[in-house]
Amino acid sequence: MSITQTMSVSMQCVSAVLAGSFLLTSGQAVAADNEPDAHFTCSGSGSQSYNPGLILLARPVNMTNEASFPSCTGNTVASATSATPLFTDHLNADCLTLSPGGHHYVNYVWDDGTKSLFVGTTKVSRQPTQITVSSSGTFTAGRFAGHPVEAVITYPAPAFPPYLLSCLAEPGLTSLSGPTSVTVLPIL
Structure with missing residues (x-):
């Protein structure tokens, strides 16, 4: 089974409408119809791209x-092989602060055509040499x-080598990449 994700983040003035995604509905589905014992983790790599590139001064x-998740293990989707999330966020950012945390929505489209809507919050932890983005x-x-659902992606901190030189002049730092994972937990 493979996964395709479409993410849209709701922070300040964010909007993204992506083909193939579905709209947020207000109803909660019944757990019994949704594989309550399902428990699996997918891991792979993710990337962020910036336009215009990040520099030392904040700008829009x-x-x-x-992201792609070529390796998935667990009791329900042990054969899951990949996912591709996409979201566009419009914010003020620079090489030192990168992106803030916030509330966001993620549309998953599974390889059998079924869909899942994730609603959660993101926390950004900045260490001297890396940035960890955790969603729950x-x-x-x-x-x-x-x-x-829990997801984590780790990026190298852009204000440190080898990215620092990109932050000093145009076009700036245009992308970062790092390892990522998403875990779907059973319903208790």
Whole structure:
């Protein structure tokens, strides 16, 4: 089974409408219909791209994310092989602060055509040489509705080598990449 994700982040003035995604619905699905014992983790790599590129001074930036998860293990989707999240975020960013945390929505489209809507919050932890973006929330609609979900991606800090030189002049730092994982937990 493979996964395709479409992410849209809701922070300040963010909007993204992506083909093939579905709209947020207000109803919670019944856990019994959504594989309550499902528990799996997918890992791979993710990237963020910035337009215009990040420099040392904050400026308006469009940030887009992509990821793939070629390795998935667990009791329900042990054969899952990949995912591709996309979201565009419009914010003020620079090489020192990168992106803030916030509330966001993620549309997952599974290889069997079913969909899941993730609603959660993101926390950004900045260490001297890396940035860790952690998301936690719940699938609120579609397949696996009611399941808790946790995701993590780690990027190198852009204000340190080898990225520092890119931050000093135009076009700036245009992308970062790092390892990522997403875990779907069973409904308790």
